[in-house]
Amino acid sequence: MAEDADRKEVAEKRRHRLFKYLRKEVLPTAFCPGCGCGIVLNCYAHAVDELQLDPNDIVAVTGIGCSSWIPSPYFLGDTLHTTHGRPIPFATGVKVMQPDKTVVVIAGDGDLIGIGGNHLIHAARRNIDIKVFLVNNLIYGMTGGQLAPTTPLGISTTTSPHGNVEHPFEIAELVAAAGASYVARWTTYHVFPLMESMQKALTKKGFCFLEIRSQCPISYGRRVGQRTGSEALQEYKESSVRIEDAAEMSPEELEGKIIIGKLIEREKEEFTGNLRKLNVELRTKKTGRSPEEWSLS
């Protein structure tokens, strides 16, 4: 018995300092070996820790897909695990009612771009203060490797066995054009800039969007010759180009490259702030018909 207690104590001491941010009863994670989701979870926990955010003040909203499991159930905080594609509108309701909370959406490309793409651009347009971390693995991983709206041209998947004939989305550019306050793209190789970028997104007011290119060795990597997570990271390292450098390069030179860095950062009126302003204004200013005016008696 004493030995057991000792062993427990040692194990407790060996715990990672960020272990406190995890929901213990659901560990270990269900992520496959080499999956990028663990790296994103690690970066996210680091970002929260660096900012000394109280997990009580974070509401994580997720959809359906492997990357939605990063905060739900693994990150210890209030979590709303929603229907497929809808985390952003669910998060919109949460943020409107609890504007002081940090509302974070972590979900995948199938969820946020595929089935839920419309919500993504509308939330960016409203510039609602939600932080969206899109984990883009170019595939529907959880369902076994079907074609995604991000899958590159020519790639064969379980539903494009003869090669993909569709062009993929350049999603970070789209979200920037739709009106977001902050947009950046990184990969799971670039963990330090990714962490910094997460901190930026978590603290900047407005709709903040990170596209995180991430590997799925099981459902995508093995189809393109990246059988392990480390092979994918090597590829990210070699094919990434800083956005400042990309500006000097021709479209041919940029073929197959991942442009990383900050796409946009701007100041813009935020949606929930505008809603609140309106409510305050209406209490002092008379507009429209009053209840007394249009009654019959």
Add this chain to the structure above:
Amino acid sequence: MKGNDKIRREYLSRFANRSYFMQGDESVAYGSLYAGCDFFAGYPITPASEVAEVMSAELPRVDGYYIQMEDELASLSAVIGAVWAGAKGMTATSGPGFSLMQENIGYAVMTETPCVIVNVQRSGPSTGQATKPAQGDIMQARWGTHGDHEIIALAPNSVQECFELAIEAFNLSEEYRTPVIILMDGEVGHMREKIIMPPLDKVKIRERKLATGDELLFGGELIPPMAEFGVGRFIHVTGSTHKESGIRDVESQQAHHTLVTRLCKKIADNRDRIIRFEENHLEDADFVVISYGATARPAAGAVLRARGEGKKIGMLRLITIWPFPESKVRELGARVKKIFVPEMNLGQLSREIERFVKCEVIPIPKIGGIAHTIDEIYSALKGEV
């Protein structure tokens, strides 16, 4: 008590004891405000847009929030999110939008999220007769979302009742932690009538039970208490099958059985407390008309005319459509000769009635966007009674 309660009470007190001439759509919106609704997310659709129009004008005045979303999927999503963040939330739509909401209605059932969905029914399928009324969503309201579940659906037949049932819908949703559907029809939604607004303190509001300690939020009792985000409970809300703690458990047959049977039981076991109907002339009736919503109005006229001719006919008007008042219908079926069911569809509720009675059930269907007239229903009765 909510931070915005004082502002809300002050504003609504200005309506008290006044009468108004308004549409059912407007009335259901004001009833919701009286019930404490402080969040509305919706998408414009005929014949339900007036609900959103009133909410967009009035919610900011009671320090609540109106959002026009990009579609009906987003609308109900935002409502459910807002409810977990402390709101009393609702949305309003019609057939096509109601179809889009079905997945999230199931989510609200599974996560036990109180919310109110107004469906001002219009003529379908598909775009159908977009501006014309129907009662074609009776079965969609019951079974539109996938999987075993119970649902509560209420059908008002007047502008005043739209107001009253909006309050009742919120009360039921909070009491049973479940989505409640107000199954209006375009006729009632767009009809204008006089309505008298009550004083707020005369309206009985039943609030959700909130956890005070570390009670289980998804089990442990028939209707567990709720907790809202931000109170330190680290709530885990999921539409996946979950344990009583809320943590996902999709492998265990037992976990799914326990959860889904409890969700059904909390409605089914409380049928008698939930169900409301109106009985007229049933004491001596050999024949009965069962109707609901706008159709119940010409139906009542036809029954009166037949009684004027000495026919022993009565009427049962359903206010609660789901859960179905099966014991009442069974009791009637055992003592009358025939049951007539006028409705603005091809016989959705009449088939449900057939399940519980041995007597003859005669549907009086009408589709095409025009409500039954008294004459039409009377003629259908005449040869049979």
